[in-house]
Amino acid sequence: MKKVVALALDGVMAFDLASAVQAFRHGPGKTGEPRGFEMRTCGLRPGPVWTPNGFELRVEHGLAALEEADIVVVPGIGIPTLPTPREALTALRDAAERGATLVSICVGAFILAEAGLLDGRPATTHWAYCDEFAELYPGVKVDPTALYVDDGDVLTSAGLSAGLDLCLHIVRRELGAHAAAELARWNVTSPHREGGQAQYIPEGPSARGADGGLAATLAWAVAEPAAAVDVSALAAHALMSERTFIRRFKAEVGTTPRRWLDAQRTARARELLETTRLPVEVVAAEAGFGSVTALRVHLRAATGATPAAYRRSLGR
Numbered sequence: 001m002k003k004v005v006a007l008a009l010d011g012v013m014a015f016d017l018a019s020a021v022q023a024f025r026h027g028p029g030k031t032g033e034p035r036g037f038e039m040r041t042c043g044l045r046p047g048p049v050w051t052p053n054g055f056e057l058r059v060e061h062g063l064a065a066l067e068e069a070d071i072v073v074v075p076g077i078g079i080p081t082l083p084t085p086r087e088a089l090t091a092l093r094d095a096a097e098r099g100a101t102l103v104s105i106c107v108g109a110f111i112l113a114e115a116g117l118l119d120g121r122p123a124t125t126h127w128a129y130c131d132e133f134a135e136l137y138p139g140v141k142v143d144p145t146a147l148y149v150d151d152g153d154v155l156t157s158a159g160l161s162a163g164l165d166l167c168l169h170i171v172r173r174e175l176g177a178h179a180a181a182e183l184a185r186w187n188v189t190s191p192h193r194e195g196g197q198a199q200y201i202p203e204g205p206s207a208r209g210a211d212g213g214l215a216a217t218l219a220w221a222v223a224e225p226a227a228a229v230d231v232s233a234l235a236a237h238a239l240m241s242e243r244t245f246i247r248r249f250k251a252e253v254g255t256t257p258r259r260w261l262d263a264q265r266t267a268r269a270r271e272l273l274e275t276t277r278l279p280v281e282v283v284a285a286e287a288g289f290g291s292v293t294a295l296r297v298h299l300r301a302a303t304g305a306t307p308a309a310y311r312r313s314l315g316r
Helices: 014-024 063-068 086-098 106-114 127-136 161-175 177-186 215-223 231-237 242-253 257-275 280-286 292-303 307-314
Strands: 002-007 037-042 047-050 056-059 071-074 101-104 148-150 154-157
Touching (some): 002 014, 002 063, 002 086, 014 037, 037 063, 101 161, 106 127, 106 154, 177 257, 215 257, 231 242
Antiparallel strands (some): 148 154
16 A cells, blocks of 8 residues: 555645545445555645645644655745755655655646755646746756646646646556546546647637537547547548548647547557456457557557566456
């Protein structure tokens, strides 16, 4: 059981903290008990924590809780450039030295960077703060396009809902694709969003998506991967020409239809390999791949493993 500790400093953004709570403390089912994680929230000390969201939080633990953490989650604070208390920075550095995984949500990356834990590493944060972040911390390799960045023992996310994307990614990394998909369904969100922050950055009066979206077609493609065989099938379902559909898809999703389809098929194949004993040929077909060879190529690109090796490692 992995021990997760979220650090709630004064000014903590409640949504950021709640993203971690939904992933690591509240699992699917009526009992609400998550599998594989035990989560606590700490502050500088036990007691009230101020938020900019119109209410106060009360935490039961102080910084000593970080000493036992396997995963430390750092939500953002309302004014990300405010200096972080020295004892909190020290506790984060100590946790990193012990081998804990450090995770920031939204502008929580400012805190990790202030602690020196992002120097020389790739990272991201909310798109509106990327320029300021890069100016303050030139030693960090800022990626303003990513929803989240996994650099092994340090992970960072973009704003708000991207924090839940990152937490789901951690669940997938620790417990497998089936657990992440089950948790995503419980939270009524996508197990994996293809594309990056570019799709959410405002573009002025002609901002994308003003005249409708592709949600119904995306949902159909996920539910019926064998039917959503190519871009023409997606365009037909959306009642658009291929050219219009590709343009609209890039604007709304932030990637190409082909890349998105490949990502959904790979995610489905991983789930089937983990949770069933279906022959690989059947897995490839049910995931929407035209052949075992195509499945093998995409799975190796995503995980570095062949279907057989992946099943041996993570299959039930």
